[in-house]
Amino acid sequence: MTQTTVPVIFDLDGTLVDPAGGITGGIAAALTELGLPVPDSSRMDAMVGPKLGHALTQIAGVPAALLGDVIRIYRGHYASTGIAQSRLYPGIRGLLEDFVAAGRPLAVATQKPEGLARTVLEHHGIAGFFHSIRGSAADESATGPGTAPVPEGSVPEGKASIVAAALTDLAAAVPSMAGRAMMVGDRAQDVAGAAANGLDCVGVGWGFALEGELHEAGAVEVVHDAAALYATITRLSERPETTALNGVHADGNV
Missing domain, CATH: 1.10.150.240 (Putative phosphatase; domain 2)
Known part of the structure; x- marks a missing residue:
């Protein structure tokens, strides 16, 4: 497996799926x-x-x-x-299909209840693209069933533990890429959840973030269409291997 197949963890609402009201x-x-x-x-x-x-x-x-x-x-x-x-954002299906065809492992980490997240992904016919689908528990607690512990020193609540669970699943599915991944999301909590697990986050500008929210939170880049997202993920994947792709977000701070 080459560096160009670094796993990607996606947020759901506002990133892959437009809730459309x-x-x-x-x-x-x-x-x-x-x-x-x-x-x-x-x-x-x-x-x-x-x-x-x-x-x-x-x-x-x-x-x-x-x-x-x-x-x-x-x-x-x-x-x-x-x-x-709800509907998929423009270009998302093609982007996922291209990544899967290239052998890039994919996951979803969302604060939507885990079962409901899977239902949404199945509704749009893309659930099968992902090695892992992780979310909150049905009772709206922060973590889903079987969620892995958050790394020491990182943010203990919210998105961090859900991202950690997705990382654990990816490491089990693709042991050679353990510790190597990046996050894609549309809100500050996606950036924070990624940082808490030592990952970079690429922000998407088509979701629900306020003006400047993603940059202020520490997103490594913000893109505005699926083609730019594909190009950015591909480029960032080719950087030298480190635990966090840029080697600076290991303490969970943003």
Whole structure:
């Protein structure tokens, strides 16, 4: 296996899949049903990517006593209509097909519940491209079933442990590439989760990040279409081998 087949771990919503209102519409429906205020569109978009429970309490101001009800109603709405509204971003299917054909191992690490993430990927016919699909537990806790421990000194919560689980799966599937991978995501928590595991993160500009968010978080580069993402991953894969591709993000800080 050559350096050009360095594994890639992808975020899901905002990176591979455009929720196209399926997430924000479901949240709005749940809040409305319970008589809670619906945030403006910019704050609703900011809720795509982070752990749902955190986003609902910190951004939408949902009281703790109603959090479970909001999530339950939202999940029902998302399963019945939201998944069907989603679509792959332009060029993503071709990019994944090209990587698989070239023998590049792929994984998904998302804060969406793991089972639901697999359902979304299966809906779009791309689940089979990935050696690993990792996400949160069904009860919205930060880590999914069988999640590996986060490396010592790294961020202990959120995306870090999910990325760590995907890395463990990749190392088992492709032992020769253990410790070698990069992350692709659209939000600051993707960059942080990658850094916590000693990985670089390439940011994508078509997702839900605020202006400057990805650069400020420490993304190694930010790209704006699938062709640029393919070229950037290919170029970064050819750099000399280190634990982190640029050799600087090993302490989990961004």
